[in-house]
Amino acid sequence: MREKVVRWEVVLLLLCGAVFAFGSSGTPGFADAGNIAFLLQDFAEVALLAMALLPIVLTGEIDLSVASILGFCSALIGVLWDAGVPFETIVPLALVAGAVLGSVNAALVVWFGLPALAVTIGTLGLYRGLAYGVLGDGAVTGFPENYRPFATDAIPGTFLPYTMIPVLLVGLLAALVVHHTPVGRSLYAIGLGEQTARFSGIRVHRVKFALFVVSGVLCAVASLIYTLRYNSARADNAAGMELIAVTAVLLGGVSIFGGRGTVLGVASALLLMAGLRNVLFLDDVTNEVQNVINGLLLIVSVLVPVAANTLRGRRRPRLG
Amino acid sequence: MSPVLQLRDVSKSFQAVRALRGVSLSLHPGEVHALAGENGAGKSTVVRIIGGEHRPDAGELLLDGEPARFSSPRDARQRGVAVIHQEPVQFPDLSVAENVFMGRQPLRRGRRIDRREMHRRAAELFDRLGVPLDPTRPTRGLSIADQQIIEIAKALSADARVIVMDEPTAALSAVEAQRLFRVARGLAGRGAALLFISHRLEEMYQLCDRVTVLRDGALVSTDPMAEVPHDELVRRMVGRSVEQLYPERRADVGEPRLVVEGLTRVGVFRDISFTVRRGEVVGLAGLVGSGRTEVARAVFGVDGRDAGTVSVDGVALPAGDPRAAIDRGVALVPEDRREQGLVLELSIERNASLARLRDVSPGWITRRARERALARRWGERLSLKAGRLTDPAATLSGGNQQKVVLGKWLATEPSVLIVDEPTRGIDIGTKVEVHALLSRLAADGLAVLLISSELPEVLGMADRVLVMHEGRITAELPAADATEESVMRAATGGGA
The missing domain is CATH 3.40.50.300 (P-loop containing nucleotide triphosphate hydrolases)
Incomplete structure (x- = not known):
């Protein structure tokens, strides 16, 4: 007998539908193509950070330094641009910087066996501090007009912003890797039984190391989009965005204890949160209230699976 | 003597699987009762019903001749029924005595825990069991055998009259198993009813007075242990005779x-x-x-x-x-x-x-x-x-x-x-x-x-x-x- 549990992804998509229906009927301007484009664009960076976090959380680890890596890379982009380095050179440098910061996290977690939560809370502060060290309090603006449209404009002939391309690419790649490759299988195995994974020949350390590095690179990509979109490189760019990304991951049904969750779930959660934020924004709800809602979502998303598990656990038969 | 605990025609299903079908079993004070059967025969379900984890779908559980319903393992423990698991779960950083008295610590005035009294009582329990364990040391690092002793002490401290041992020897060395048997016999000698589950038949013959065999969730037989020869016991468990435990081997050894x-x-x-x-x-x-x-x-x-x-x-x-x-x-x-x-x-x-x-x-x-x-x-x-x-x-x-x-x-x-x-x-x-x-x-x-x-x-x-x-x-x-x-x-x- 199959347990009749509605999949969490379905719940999220229904909620998405509800938010968008409410928005289109009750909030003037919501359903405009321009607004939808803005809504999608506004969540591009969060989506990239969430996709960076997803595989890490699946293995039972976490990376809270994502927004700080974004911030540092943004500051670095600003300094280099200010110094007259051509933007074509800045792009790879930013990606390398992201990879390096990710490797530092990886080394601390994997080689020294430190808890990722503590390590990345530390580097959350550290990288943000380095960002200020590099750029100071100021802002660098005036990024090249031939690149900025990629972060701000729509793909010609559609209302979809260019930034949807990297986001969709990363999302599809994540779905492919997580759900259809040996690496993906390894992530779940590590999250649910690290010892067994090791005994099965999965190179647990190597996998985790790679995940933190990839996370750093994705944060760098996000920093490029962010910097060009606002035409502003600042040390405090995207401060606090890690909480939104973590909320999206957990709301998406990924277990904070590892081993459970899907890309579709996280994608649905991102869409839901983007829609919700946009509706609240258009309805002139203040930032503080939005933060409260975000915090509540985070708690609910951790509570729901625990509660569901408890109920399911009571019904699970054990024979023998 | 009348039985302390009885199962009468107990059935239990999990969704479509019928784990137990009309099983009866009685445990008498002073007796070590063996429960034999292959995996999937229903032994664990019997243990879980006696231990208060599951409730029977049909049939009843009698405690001292009165129908009883355990609402939880905790409820069962409070009424004198304890289950000792194969690999006990304990708090490794707490002391042995704290693990024994977890949730029932002796108190002093102002609801503070009376450590000295707790250590004294724990030492007394280990003395009764004939196992020298230091009540003040942390549980971490103790062997599984010693952890089981702690569980038994815990059961004793709650005045358990029915003690179920679910494959206690699976992870024990021969010496440790013998010590456990001494403890078990001591408990029975003082009037407790024991239910003993093991895959090692030799152990049953060594320790138990009677044996109940289950197969496919149904009761096959209950007899005095000494009256069921080894081969017959295996035949009843498997439903056919097992010719040999080890295959005939002719090694053709190469490089x-x-x-x-x-x-x-x-x-x-x-x-x-x-x-x-x-x-x-x-x-x-x-x-x-x-x-x-x-x-x-x-x-x-x-x-x-x-x-x-x-x-x-x-x-x-x-x-x-x-x-x-x-x-x-x-x-x-x-x-x-x-x-x-x-x-x-x-x-x-x-x-x-x-x-x-x-x-x-x-x-x-x-x-x-x-x-x-x-x-x-x-x-x-x-x-x-x-x-x-x-x-x-x-x-x-x-x-x-x-x-x-x-x-x-x-x-x-x-x-x-x-x-x-x-x-x-x-x-x-x-x-x-x-x-x-x-x-x-x-x-x-x-x-x-x-x-x-x-x-x-x-x-x-x-x-x-x-x-x-x-x-x-x-x-x-x-x-x-x-x-x-x-x-x-x-x-x-x-x-x-």
Whole structure:
């Protein structure tokens, strides 16, 4: 007998539908193509950070330094641009910087066996501090007009912003890797039984190391989009965005204890949160209230699976 | 004397599975009662009903002749029914006494815990049990045997009159098991009713007064232990007669496949050298803690090594790299199947493919169909009894879980198979199957290294027996010279 549990992804998509229906009927301007484009664009960076976090959380680890890596890379982009380095050179440098910061996290977690939560809370502060060290309090603006449209404009002939391309690419790649490759299988195995994974020949350390590095690179990509979109490189760019990304991951049904969750779930959660934020924004709800809602979502998303598990656990038969 | 606890015509189903069908059982004060049956016979369900984890669908549970309903394990404990599990769960950083009195600590004024009184009472309990345990030391680092004693003390401190021991000896050495039996007899002598579950029939004959046999969830018989001969007991459990526990073997030994030379891990084992040849089953015996398992881990690469070499078919293995070992044809069926062999929450088929993900993923895309075919093939070959291959491995009985682990490793088509306690906690039927399988694999040209705490198993299966004592190999005995005495002598440091 199959347990009749509605999949969490379905719940999220229904909620998405509800938010968008409410928005289109009750909030003037919501359903405009321009607004939808803005809504999608506004969540591009969060989506990239969430996709960076997803595989890490699946293995039972976490990376809270994502927004700080974004911030540092943004500051670095600003300094280099200010110094007259051509933007074509800045792009790879930013990606390398992201990879390096990710490797530092990886080394601390994997080689020294430190808890990722503590390590990345530390580097959350550290990288943000380095960002200020590099750029100071100021802002660098005036990024090249031939690149900025990629972060701000729509793909010609559609209302979809260019930034949807990297986001969709990363999302599809994540779905492919997580759900259809040996690496993906390894992530779940590590999250649910690290010892067994090791005994099965999965190179647990190597996998985790790679995940933190990839996370750093994705944060760098996000920093490029962010910097060009606002035409502003600042040390405090995207401060606090890690909480939104973590909320999206957990709301998406990924277990904070590892081993459970899907890309579709996280994608649905991102869409839901983007829609919700946009509706609240258009309805002139203040930032503080939005933060409260975000915090509540985070708690609910951790509570729901625990509660569901408890109920399911009571019904699970054990024979023998 | 009238029974303390009775099950009367108890039935219990889990969804479509009928775990128990009209089972009756009575436990009398002063008696040790054996519950025998294969995995899946319903023993665990009986334990869970008596222990208050499950409630019967039909029939009743009587306590002192009165119908009783336990609302929870806690409720059952409070009414004098305690279950001692195979591997107790305790708080490792709390003291022994704190674990014994958890939730029922003696209090002083102001609801503060009275430590001195608690330690005194704990010491008194251990005294009564005849086991010298220090109540003030932390539980961390205690053997499973000692942890069980703590559980028993906990039961005693709550005035338990019915004590259920669910496979308590599965992880114990022979000496520890004997101590447990002394304790059990002492408890019965003071009027407790004991229900004892074990896969080792010898132990039942040693300890128990009566035996109840279950098969497929139904009651087969209840008789005084002494009136049921060994063969008859097995026949009742399996429903057919088991001719022999160990297959007839004729070793056709070829060239060396696994060669270990001077393997050393400082402080754990040193200078371990041995060879396992094609077609050979080599037994690795020794007491728990002698370093057997650690040697296997180092050979396989889960642990590193400080000196020495390991080679398979003439090719050296790098240290500390299980993946490389697997690729060179080494498979390790580990000692702890729940923590090292399986990912319990993953499905059977995903567990089965875990050690050869690359092979079910041509072009780096994992094909579910291939994965399923692999699981089905090995499931059939090992006659795995499972509902659906998409069910979590946790839903299987111990014996079937072990089959999944075996299948997972055989699917890697190994040339060297290391099995560590391959039949721990599994039923006789499956045990016979596993032995026959190992024997067949050796005949097919595998080199098999068998680690086991059960001497009869080592003696019955191995062509050669290596004995370890305190991190060294102290004897190498050809099957003809290996007896329980000679192996035990070497295992306890007496030399061969």
